[in-house]
């Protein structure tokens with residue numbers, strides 16, 4: 382089991398046992414064959430295939446761009462937007478899984494959805510290395526898919542709120558962290574998760590966790606030049622009120638709507654403080670909870686934000702160079718969003 386530790390200022394690092402990781406290298410024979418295959422592949426690529434690298438600005442006007450729902454090697458958004466930060470709200474049905482890709486090539490995953498869909502998306506994109514995996518809270522629709530990610534990708538570090546849960550999916554998650562050799566951190570508001578040039582500020586929860594697991598969700602804010610992202614996990618009105626009271630800056634260009642668009646989250650005062658230009662809710666088609674709730678959609682509409690949802694739009698991608706912002710849905714074109722300042 383992971384040890385629950387109360388934090389003062391700096392994150393707690395728990396280094397799991399690494400002994401299981403003694404791996405085998407390739408034999409010289411296999412290495413020669415792989416090298417030969419790589420050379421042949423390089424020759425073929427340089428001879429026949431067009432470049433897939435297209436700047437964001439060109440992609441906007443490219444009506445033939447491939448949809449993002451089923452990524453392929455040629456539809457890799459990071460390759461198409463090398464100077465951009467790309468945030469992908471992966472359609473995992475009823476659950477959250479968000480991939481953040483920095484222009485420098487760092488990958489961060491916030492939550493892993495309920496099952497293997499998140500890993501399948503990563504592998505189709507060719508993502509094999511994650512600098513950080515964040516679990517907002519231990520419910521299965523957020524951590525259920527993380528063990529598969531941890532077992533198949535190289536993960537440098539895992540960040541959680543430290544809250545434990547007595548479910549098979551949580552036990553599986555803990556086992557997978559230990560077996561992966563990833564560093565393990567527990568964080569709270571005031572801490573910062575640094576990944577290359579990216580810095581995620583933890584806004585919630587504080588030192589005292591809520592008994593309601595949803596309310597204890599890690600809420601992160603990422604500032605990228607003049608554009609900011611708020612990732613609200615399943616935090617609801619209680620956590621929102623505490624964040625408002627704390628005086629932390631909540632204003633964010635793009636809001637990942639809390640708790641799948643539940644009416645128990647996205648209170649009007651919270652939305653007024655966030656002032657999103659884009660709001661994205663993540664929920665499954667015809668889910669058992671009626672997410673997103675009608676009242677929440679009405680409050681989101683009142684903010685004037687452009688609203689997207691995975692049950693309607695499929696996988697949603699946001700591209701930004703830090704000043705301008707584009708949104709691409711699985712079936713739709715890439716459209717530039719006017720940012721409210």
Ligand SMILES: [Zn+2]
Pocket residue numbers: 476477520522523615640641
């Ligand atoms: Zn959830």
